[in-house]
Amino acid sequence: MPSGSPLDLPAPLAAWFAARGWSPRSHQLDMLREARGGNHALLVAATGAGKTLAGFLPTLAELIETPAEGLHTLYVSPLKALAVDIQRNLMAPIAEMGVDISVETRTGDTSSDKKARQRVKPPQILLTTPESLSLLLSYPDTFTMFAGLRTIVVDEVHAFATGKRGDLLSLCMARLQRIAPGLRRVALSATVADPDGYRAWLAPDGDIGAVSLVHGQAGADAKITILLPEGRVPWSGHSGRYAAEQVMAEIAAHRTTIVFCNTRSLAELIFQDLWKVNVDGLPIGVHHGSLAKEARAKVEGAMAEGRLRALVATASLDLGVDWGDVDCVIQMGAPKGSSRLLQRIGRANHRLDEASEAIVVPGNRFEYLEARAALDAVDAGELDPDLFRPGALDVLAQHVMACACAAPFTRDALLDEVRSALPYSALSDDVFERVLGFIRDGGYSLRAYDKFKRLVEEEDGTWRVSHPKFVGQHRLNAGIIVEATMLDVRFRNGRNLGRVEEAFASQLSAGDTFFFAGLSLEVEKIDLTDLIVRATSRPARIPTYGGSRMPLSTSLADRVRGFLADPSEWPRFPDDVREWLEYQTARSVLPQPGQLLVETFPREGRHYMVAYSFEGWNAHQSLGMLVTRRMETQGLKPLGFVANDYAIACYGLEKVIDPASLFSADILEHEFVDWVQQSHLLKRAFREVAVIGGLVERQHPGKRKTGKQVTFSTDLIYDVLRKYEPTHLLLQAAWDDARAKMTDVGRLAHLLDRAAETMLHVDLDRITPLAVPVLTLIGRERVSTAGGDDALLVEAEALAAEAMRLD
Template identity: 45%
Template sequence: MQNKCELDLPFSTWFKKKGWEPYDYQLELIKRPAQFSHDVLIAPTGGGKTLAGFLPSLIDLLKSPYPELHTIYISPLKALAEDVARNLTIPIEEMNLRINVDVRTGDTSNHRKRAQMKTPPQILLTTPESFALLLSYPEAKTLMSFINTVIIDEIHAIINSKRGDQLSLCLARLQKFSPSARRIGLSATVSDTDHISKWIAPADQQKLVRTITATPGPPSEISIVKAKRPPPWSGHSGQYALPELMEEIKKNKTTLIFVNTRAQAEIIFQSLWELNDECLPIGLHHGSLSVSQRTKIENAMAKGDLKAIIATSSLDLGVDWSSVQLVVQIGAPKGISRLIQRVGRSNHVLSASSRAILIPTNLFEVIECQAAIEAIIEGDIDDISMNPGAIDVLAQHLLLMACSQDFQFNSMHQEVSSSFPYRNLDQDEFKELLNYASNGGYVLQSYEQWRKIDQKKPGIYGITSKSISRKIRMNVGTIVEAETLRVKKKRGEYVGTVEEQFIQSLSPGDTFILGGKVWSFVRIKDLSAEVTSAEGKDPKVPIYAGGKLPLNSSLARRVRKIISDPVSWNKLPNSCREWLELQKKAAHLPKNNELLVETFPRAGKWYMVTYSFAGRNANQTLGLLLTKQMEFIGLAPLGFVVNDYALTCWGLRPIKKPEVLFNQDALYDGVDPWLGDSSLLKRTFRQIAIVSGLIQRRFPTKNKTGKQITFNSDIIYDTLRKYEPNHILLKATRNEALRGLADLSRIEQLLELNGSNIRHIQYDRTTPLAVPLILEVGKEPVYGGHAEELLLQSLAYELFDEAKVVNKLKKNETI
């Protein structure tokens, strides 16, 4: 619904020249009733949501211009900040407004950052990390004392993460500098605004948040690709549908192609170029490319010069490119909100339907894609889960604030606890954390390197030296990725980054893909990988850790529901429907109220397949715990594999009574010994140690290698575990491992709902539904896509023939 224009000049004239009228929610943000101090705006993509957030600031700066920093805009992505800056400059220039806008991210040059400190823009666009770094300078108080508005874009993508904890703490510090600053949160995909309303406001202003919800735009047009070849049983390449994708690229002005991993982006880009007989301009964008390469692609897209671009999550939030007519998602989205955001990049105006095609990469993903489409049609958006504020993030924040100025214990505790994630932080825990930040804790306090904060006088804390401040600022951030090396041409031009572990697997002359080009590895020099341009038929694809996204709970429930309901299969492609029909005929379908467990022999081993629908992380943990139990009772386990939907364990002896393995008490008894002995806890500790400042990766003269960091971290972990088992970082490590990587809560939920209703059926061979998992057993990665599909296809036919004649040994046995 639109409203008669109530804007003053020159804004009303500008809207009329564009042929637009402001939407109700844009005008609502301008009005700002006295009883509200902060706002949450929920509006569909393409509806002028970001402009709505800026309009109050533009109007205020026109009426009362002053040369101070007036508005801070915070984006979850560097690319989004740059894109918004470009789009915001257009109305400012067309209305001849004398308003300065600038961007400050990790890609901004140091020279430009220094200029911003001396002469700040009136509107600054930044990211949570750069905002935290800005607050760490002594000039921060002067710089931010006149802040009028903080705009947090795509707020749903930030608040339920460590970046959200970091940003919440930064807003608490800003509140101290500028108590009357208004906070505006923007989002297109939120089902429950209660969490956002609580998060965005200071503790004493929870009731002063206004929620504005816009009328939804027209429904999106989303479909599953209709390819000549059926999707494979297993794998993640999507190669089978690339000919159809190429035809879509030719038909549309610009096609934005999303994939879930950087490695997949490189593979798809290379494969599309092999099909690109018309030499259409196609780009590639992900976080491991150089700044210049990413900027070049972003500028080309903004001008409409590209026919297609393959991207990861580096472009899936808020980016506004008018030339994009179609979005393609390769691989299942793993979350409904994520898919809505990506689909919304096409036809980015409120009056037009967004168009998207989904390309599932295997049969299970076909069902997940259909489940996601149905969820969007029904308006079922992912819930936002809010965890307590992370301890390592708070430790980093205290170090940064100490770099800025000395602080008083009670005042800082009050400031921190005014942020929503840390609202329940008591003084004892805060004191324990501050002691750690001061000297590393009881065991480490005698070592000078961990003395970063001093107690200057009773209750007053400050940084120990300027050199410590510099090191702390060099290690800001809450996202810990694997150690990388810069890739440079022999003449010195920067290409991008690859993970250190991948480079160490190469020999001189080996070729690999980066940025859509083939490079030949020469040597490692000065912590950089030196390369030359090359041509290679079988280049390797760099492996990037942390790329796989786990299936969220709401989408998992929908996948299970579709599988259990044959009536819903008529919406599925023929190949997927035939697969499920064969399972129904020859075996048993997983039901909503039961945990289906299949056992069968194959090639001299015994397999147990559990259809949990709990997500990859939870299944990984469940697999580890189950094999521990199998070993304990003498079933001689040999291994396990997982996907988002199920897991299979195998061993030398038949599993006749799986209810013994799934006994909750026995499983939970195995959690602590497993965690203590597993690499999971050490890996989690390493990440927490880096974020909290215990271990620093970057130094003024050089950076530590991944091996050095791992070695140092493991030594500290073993020492603390032996001599200070209650160290605050060890407690944080265990909690984070259980909640995050281990996803133990989903296992608990699974067993509570279905643990008493285990349906165990023993068969004489592999069942149809188990084929995708059996294909994963012992599979070695084959890079390049085509070879992987051929390898899997051959084994799939063999297993499928088996599945057609499967027989039950124990029919309908319920435990």
């Protein structure tokens, strides 16, 4: 028989396939062949194609053919829920084969007793997460534990390889490769746009040629539809909450449905909306990362056992979890990217030969176009681009400390090891020296304090931990995910008005005004975790509907632009969406691809400027802060701004005559730097890198610090470093985070670079149809009563009526 035939399988495996009437898929046998050749491999295969079995097949075959004690295979998942699900789905086949192979999980939910036992007597297959693996590598006995490791399998590699968790895992793999030189690396994914980028990330020393690329066979095309409201497509909103009754009807018509939401707060709202219209009392649940582990486990168990008809979830269930009875996925609001939509669709059916069914519920008219763009991208096989960047220095500092906790090291040997991880392959000697210096004594400004002296360098050049207490401190506090905190909004007299996301509050400076709890408030100061305000008669300039949002991908934004510029596409759209675009053409213009359309018009004593830049909410939110500052300096008396994924609208008392001057590229050199330094944005970024880098601990033995205590500690250190050591390693890392992650500065810079050459300014006498969705957001901030939704509906219809007149 040719190589790769089923006869290559050990008898128990072959019998297991035969008992089900199955044959191994070609890519599963390809993965087995690569393993027997000792090759690293990246498998890209559709959801339902048996990726997990393909990843484990070589391990099962080898352990059946040559049983061996000790840890053989390490499986790394981005989610604890996925690790548990894989264990459940792997144990059943092993039991059915009648073979003796041990499989266990090790995550933050694993008991300390079990973790201690695993280091002494590990299972043959261990399922874990990047953070738990990093902690495991901080123990001296892991040199023995991992000495015989044969394979590491990285599942859903696209979910974290390009971020800080990927940096950490890459460093962990570099360490494992030094402990077990024969280690074979495997990665699995369904949605990879740049396979070569991931091959380089996966390979030791970035040697792309060392990693074989295995493609899975194509599955049935997904069946995706866009749910349209019983009335008209809404002018504004981004949640699809208007469709609760229609969504509930879809749930009733299917066996099991997962309803995906883009944020945790929206998941809670959608769950409540569905429960109110759940007249049949169907069992439904909610699942997101903020829930207690007991609550998550209860819901996951109910889904696995088929006891739920629907589960409202966030990205906590995006990846890999295999519940075979799920036959429908509903996406509330636009998915923001074709890769994300494909990943979520894959939760339905999990069978390669059957079409997954999915329904997208757009929140507004722009989101209808975005949903249509996502469907077209899926049909075309177009995925969102994967953006790799240099490894983060705070992550490197944490890893170096973990290595020191396990055993002393020499500088050159560790640097060589670190450089074998792709994100750090270009790390300079000088920067690595600064990282070591930071861990040794905290840096020039902090070296007088013993609490920061975690490492010492011996005369022979060996580095070791300076005191055992720092080992325990590291293991208690290590981790990449820093919990987001909320700030209390209160008056100076102590009266509490509620809470806002720190991400929003960190952008504010004293004197800024915003709407909250139905009031226009002026910021007096930010005091640790309190936002101190006072009521003001000044109009609110800054919107409060912030919070973390998924950015609109550039590829979907480009497709939406293409729709606007190509009327031949419009017959595919609902009548009211097509009418909206036709009226915009008659009243103004529609932007061409690559063009920055800016409209100006008066309304009710104010002057408005709307720029249609399609760079996503994050970039637009930052741009709004910067443009209104520049408007202030130009005497335009700005009153505020609002933004969505597609446009930004600024409004003030004076007419904008020259919008080009507000969008010049030097805004990033002047207003941006001033804004970041005057706001708490940099302080917030510093807090994250200080925690990840180990400068500030979140936990002491038996006690966890409050968010307020962590904030107090990091703010003190931040102020010292800003004054005495502005070039400190962690300040540099904080700047990198603030620029890249919190403001989406790359897309912002791209917009400003092209603004001068591509701007088309259209001055009008009143609002246009294209401006209605973003201007409706202004009304949202003024409404906080129970009848708020009705009031906003009236406001949107009034704006639309004005915009859609052709006289």
